[in-house]
Amino acid sequence: MVSLRSTIIIFYLAFVSGQCNNGLNIKSQEDVDSVSDCTRILGDVLISDSALNEIELTNLEQIDGDVFIKENVYLTSLKLDGLSYISGNLFVQNNKALTEFSAKSLSTVKNFTASSNLNLVELDLTSLSQVSNFKISSNLISSLEIDNLVNSQNIAIEFNPLLEHISFNKLAACVGTLYFHDNPSFPDVQLPNLSTVIGNAFFGNVSKLTASKMINVGGQLNFYENSFQELSLESLNRLYYSLTFSQNGNLDSIFMPSLEIIGSTLILSNNDNILGIQNDAFPKLSTIDNIIIDGRNIEVLSLPGIKRIYGSVIIVSSRCVKCESIFSQIGKLVFGYFDCRRSVNYSLTPTTTLTMNTLQDSPTETCPAATFLTREYYPSTSSLPSMGSFSFTKSFSLSQTLLIVGVISITMI
Numbered sequence: 001m002v003s004l005r006s007t008i009i010i011f012y013l014a015f016v017s018g019q020c021n022n023g024l025n026i027k028s029q030e031d032v033d034s035v036s037d038c039t040r041i042l043g044d045v046l047i048s049d050s051a052l053n054e055i056e057l058t059n060l061e062q063i064d065g066d067v068f069i070k071e072n073v074y075l076t077s078l079k080l081d082g083l084s085y086i087s088g089n090l091f092v093q094n095n096k097a098l099t100e101f102s103a104k105s106l107s108t109v110k111n112f113t114a115s116s117n118l119n120l121v122e123l124d125l126t127s128l129s130q131v132s133n134f135k136i137s138s139n140l141i142s143s144l145e146i147d148n149l150v151n152s153q154n155i156a157i158e159f160n161p162l163l164e165h166i167s168f169n170k171l172a173a174c175v176g177t178l179y180f181h182d183n184p185s186f187p188d189v190q191l192p193n194l195s196t197v198i199g200n201a202f203f204g205n206v207s208k209l210t211a212s213k214m215i216n217v218g219g220q221l222n223f224y225e226n227s228f229q230e231l232s233l234e235s236l237n238r239l240y241y242s243l244t245f246s247q248n249g250n251l252d253s254i255f256m257p258s259l260e261i262i263g264s265t266l267i268l269s270n271n272d273n274i275l276g277i278q279n280d281a282f283p284k285l286s287t288i289d290n291i292i293i294d295g296r297n298i299e300v301l302s303l304p305g306i307k308r309i310y311g312s313v314i315i316v317s318s319r320c321v322k323c324e325s326i327f328s329q330i331g332k333l334v335f336g337y338f339d340c341r342r343s344v345n346y347s348l349t350p351t352t353t354l355t356m357n358t359l360q361d362s363p364t365e366t367c368p369a370a371t372f373l374t375r376e377y378y379p380s381t382s383s384l385p386s387m388g389s390f391s392f393t394k395s396f397s398l399s400q401t402l403l404i405v406g407v408i409s410i411t412m413i
């Protein structure tokens with residue numbers, strides 16, 4: 001069999017420019033030859049099961065259609081460096097041998113996906129400025145720099161085993177969701193110009209997060225299994241839904257100096273180095289629905305700016321948690337339950353029945369002051385201030401709240 005690896009197809013500048021109207025299906029050198037003059041292709045471009053090792057289309061500037069590059073076993077390099085516009089989607093998927101993909105001039109594409117290219121180490125999208133859904137999943141890249149993208153809908157960067165650096169330096173708004181997770185080399189994530197995320201934002205396995213201009217998040221803001229020790233979000237002012245920190249093993253300091261409103265629940269679950277929420281963590285936080293803190297080492301909860309807690313506060317820790325002192329600071333502001341207790345082996349697993357009785361105290365060390373406190377507060381509803389523009393969030397009942405913790409535990413298993 002002829003070695004296909006030696007097949008190299010490169011098309012340099014052709015003098016005749018042209019529009020080609022029949023789309024393109026590249027399987028062989030002849031197929032590439034047939035479009036070497038095209039600067040614009042009307043119709044979809046398919047590169048699949050091709051026999052080629054390298055493809056370079058330098059004349060091509062525009063594709064009015066979708067581009068699929070998939071299941072090519074021999075293709076190691078694909079360069080579309082003249083291409084600036086794709087009216088549809090660009091999918092680069094399951095190309096086992098592909099080590100290099102570049103579309104240096106590409107500025108506009110609808111959806112972009114690069115997934116399961118298990119040897120892809122070079123991905124160049126330097127000029128990308130407009131994309132709807134952007135997904136990079138299961139590739140071998142070590143660095144991802146999408147530094148010209150200003151707005152996007154959804155972004156997901158996941159399951160890239162060697163990824164150590166991610167930057168979106170100009171990204172100002174994400175009108176959908178933002179997911180950075182399961183990149184086991186713990187990349188740093190640079191989002192220095194990001195101000196708004198309309199949907200959820202999820203950060204998992206991140207070693208450092210820079211998002212100092214982020215002002216608000218319309219969905220949930222979640223931090224799971226990150227390795228950073230400190231998290232500062234200096235501009236974050238308002239969260240329309242919940243804020244969750246779970247299993248961030250090194251995290252000991254949270255600084256959100258501008259945060260005033262959490263529309264739903266603050267959840268801190270199993271972050272072993274967090275000893276408590278100190279004064280400087282959420283100094284301006286004034287309203288929140290619920291607070292659920294479940295941690296081995298929690299001792300204090302201090303919210304100097306708090307004015308109203310519309311739902312419940314649940315704190316469970318195996319340390320001598322200062323329930324009396326926490327209650328004296330915030331107890332009167334809690335509209336639902338206040339439940340603070342010490343429990344050595346507290347954990348909510350899928351099999352745990354979520355009743356109050358599962359929250360057994362089991363002290364093994366002697367604690368100085370009261371470390372077990374459960375009160376229910378039912379102030380007259382007429383004394384409640386209006387919940388204003390975030391009225392879509394409702395206070396949770398205790399059982400709902402416990403259910404939330406249960407669901408979180410389940411999803412983490």
Ligand SMILES: *[C@@H]1O[C@H](CO)[C@@H](O)[C@H](O)[C@H]1NC(C)=O
Pocket residue numbers: 088089110111132133
């Ligand atoms: C882009 O992806 C989204 C979500 O998968 C889909 O709804 C939309 O139709 C896609 N856009 C195009 C142009 O196919």
Ligand SMILES: *[C@@H]1O[C@H](CO)[C@@H](O)[C@H](O)[C@H]1NC(C)=O
Pocket residue numbers: 169170171172193195
């Ligand atoms: C940051 O985003 C704003 C819009 O929020 C934009 O006007 C500005 O040019 C961006 N800055 C950089 C350096 O990209």
Ligand SMILES: *[C@@H]1O[C@H](CO)[C@@H](O)[C@H](O)[C@H]1NC(C)=O
Pocket residue numbers: 345360361362
């Ligand atoms: C603590 O955990 C052990 C083993 O899982 C269990 O047998 C025991 O009942 C638990 N103690 C309390 C007070 O829940």
Ligand SMILES: CC(=O)N[C@H]1CO[C@H](CO)[C@@H](O)[C@@H]1O
Pocket residue numbers: 180181182183184203204205224225
């Ligand atoms: C939230 C998250 O991304 N967690 C992942 C961190 O890395 C480990 C090891 O690869 C994964 O098992 C986790 O799922």
